[in-house]
Amino acid sequence: MRLLKDALARRAMGLITALPAVLVLLIVVGLFLKSKAIVAVEPLSRLLFSSAWHPVQGQFGLLPFIVGTVWVTVTALVLAVPVSIFAAIYLSEYAPRWVRESAKPVVDLLAGLPSVVYGVWGVILVVPFVGNVLAPLAGVHSSGYSILAGGIVLAIMTFPTIIHVTLEVFASVPLALREASLSLGATKWETTRRVVLRKGAQGILAASVLGFSRAFGETMAVLMVVGNVPAVPRSLFDAGYPLPALIANNYGEMMSIPRYDAALMAAALVLTLIVLFFNVLARRILVQVERRVR
Amino acid sequence: MNGLAERSLGRRKRADLFFRILAAASAGLVLLALLLILGTILWKSVPALSLSMLTKTPKGGFYLGKEGGILNAIAGSLYLAAGATALAFLLSLPLALYLNLYKGRGSKTAAWTRFFLDVLWGVPSIVYGVFGFIVMLALGLRASLLAGILTVALLEFPIMCRAIDEVMRLVPRELKEASDSLGATRFETAFKVFVRQAAPGILTGVLLAFGRGIGDAASVLFTAGFTDRVPASLADPAATLPLAIFFQLGTPFPEVQQRAYASAAVLTLIILLISLAGRAMGRKATRHVVK
Numbered sequence: 108m109r110l111l112k113d114a115l116a117r118r119a120m121g122l123i124t125a126l127p128a129v130l131v132l133l134i135v136v137g138l139f140l141k142s143k144a145i146v147a148v149e150p151l152s153r154l155l156f157s158s159a160w161h162p163v164q165g166q167f168g169l170l171p172f173i174v175g176t177v178w179v180t181v182t183a184l185v186l187a188v189p190v191s192i193f194a195a196i197y198l199s200e201y202a203p204r205w206v207r208e209s210a211k212p213v214v215d216l217l218a219g220l221p222s223v224v225y226g227v228w229g230v231i232l233v234v235p236f237v238g239n240v241l242a243p244l245a246g247v248h249s250s251g252y253s254i255l256a257g258g259i260v261l262a263i264m265t266f267p268t269i270i271h272v273t274l275e276v277f278a279s280v281p282l283a284l285r286e287a288s289l290s291l292g293a294t295k296w297e298t299t300r301r302v303v304l305r306k307g308a309q310g311i312l313a314a315s316v317l318g319f320s321r322a323f324g325e326t327m328a329v330l331m332v333v334g335n336v337p338a339v340p341r342s343l344f345d346a347g348y349p350l351p352a353l354i355a356n357n358y359g360e361m362m363s364i365p366r367y368d369a370a371l372m373a374a375a376l377v378l379t380l381i382v383l384f385f386n387v388l389a390r391r392i393l394v395q396v397e398r399r400v401r
Numbered sequence: 402m403n404g405l406a407e408r409s410l411g412r413r414k415r416a417d418l419f420f421r422i423l424a425a426a427s428a429g430l431v432l433l434a435l436l437l438i439l440g441t442i443l444w445k446s447v448p449a450l451s452l453s454m455l456t457k458t459p460k461g462g463f464y465l466g467k468e469g470g471i472l473n474a475i476a477g478s479l480y481l482a483a484g485a486t487a488l489a490f491l492l493s494l495p496l497a498l499y500l501n502l503y504k505g506r507g508s509k510t511a512a513w514t515r516f517f518l519d520v521l522w523g524v525p526s527i528v529y530g531v532f533g534f535i536v537m538l539a540l541g542l543r544a545s546l547l548a549g550i551l552t553v554a555l556l557e558f559p560i561m562c563r564a565i566d567e568v569m570r571l572v573p574r575e576l577k578e579a580s581d582s583l584g585a586t587r588f589e590t591a592f593k594v595f596v597r598q599a600a601p602g603i604l605t606g607v608l609l610a611f612g613r614g615i616g617d618a619a620s621v622l623f624t625a626g627f628t629d630r631v632p633a634s635l636a637d638p639a640a641t642l643p644l645a646i647f648f649q650l651g652t653p654f655p656e657v658q659q660r661a662y663a664s665a666a667v668l669t670l671i672i673l674l675i676s677l678a679g680r681a682m683g684r685k686a687t688r689h690v691v692k
Binding site for chain 1: 413414416417419420421423424425426427428430431432434435437438441442445446492495496498499500503510513514516517518519520521523524525526527528530531532534535536555558559562586587588589591609612613615616617618619622623643646647650661662665668669672673675676680
């Protein structure tokens, strides 16, 4: 009886183990099948690289949205990567123990705040700040609902991802290496730069790539502050319209226009594939780092 | 190492100090960002809270009606996140046990499964929303509490699973061997030893996933629908706090916007509470843990 129970449990658990792989496959295949109606009639190049988005006339160029996503994400990373890495350096190399311990809840909480909350914050604070302070400083006119506002909000949302991974990478650099460097008379910063950063370079890259793929798919917070104008943005102060926002905004009404549905599915597919690509890339690098350290 | 000796000690020390301050300032900026967000949200939104806000449903439509509160969203969110978390737990616990008990340390299957879980973790929630919508149509469901629960469960699954897996990896090998040598089947070892040993970590993982689930808007946007009423069955559409914020912030009426702010306050407080509970749990629920 006990053995039977064990055997049954084993089968059931083995079945569940296949779930993650199957799920990844189902998502990609599902999106592909649903977007076939548009991929079959529109050449891929027109779909991806045309900036004409006129659903009513049957023109579905995704370029403005892809460019919008890239702009927002890159802006976010330019802001987030240096700050996160320096913060991680402080926490792992300089900070006293109690600071390091109490930093963990801060990072966790930043990661745990819902994206709508970031969005509300962006609307209350970041959008007026960009519109009334930064734009006049740069000598342009902007409503504040802009790529830059999206980038700032998104940067804060990617802090925890990058900091977390970078801290793990730094922790994997052997203490003995640091001590060797310090004992040769190098200052703390020299040790950090020439030993810790050099050893951890790959890991930091992976952390940034992971941050990129996280930021790329973020929907609600960006959607609320970025303006959502379907045109290729020309400056940081222009409104943009990222892919996830496109999907979120238009999903309800898509049924009425032929092939709109499929075009949105294609957008979701493009988004998924890009995110998966960078995600897998980051994981690969991290696995390598882990192996080398061990 | 060409320049070390040539540069004067003073300059090197100044560089050290400079970067020390830069690094500390960066860490300070991260903390400031968090405080600024929490401060702004709570300062703006707590005044919107009142008893009637919390205990009444909106009157005359959630977008236009000026009367009433956000009970529909609070109840909807709690039902939805609780259901999804339970469902995700039913999948995550066996999977984590299987990876750690039935598969050895160097197992290829385990490594690949973890890889795919990481991949799933990285899938944006809007994609889960779209996927959930496709599945919903395929199953012939309407936007409902059930469809929302299924979608959010998918979103929570990799998060919870990886969290539980991480704590189970820390369970000492010797405990498993001791249990084996007493003649326990692996199934018994799983639930009588591993689950108890990892209990605090499992609870933290469950809370983490619950927090993600209750705060996510993009995945329920097409699947759970939105309504003024508290859902009475799984087939009813359900309002959720994140969507209550999203929809009601955009109205031209200040009274309705107040409901968005109140929802933001409730959601933020729930997340804060979960985060605190998670920490306390990590420390406290160690009654059955062998050290």
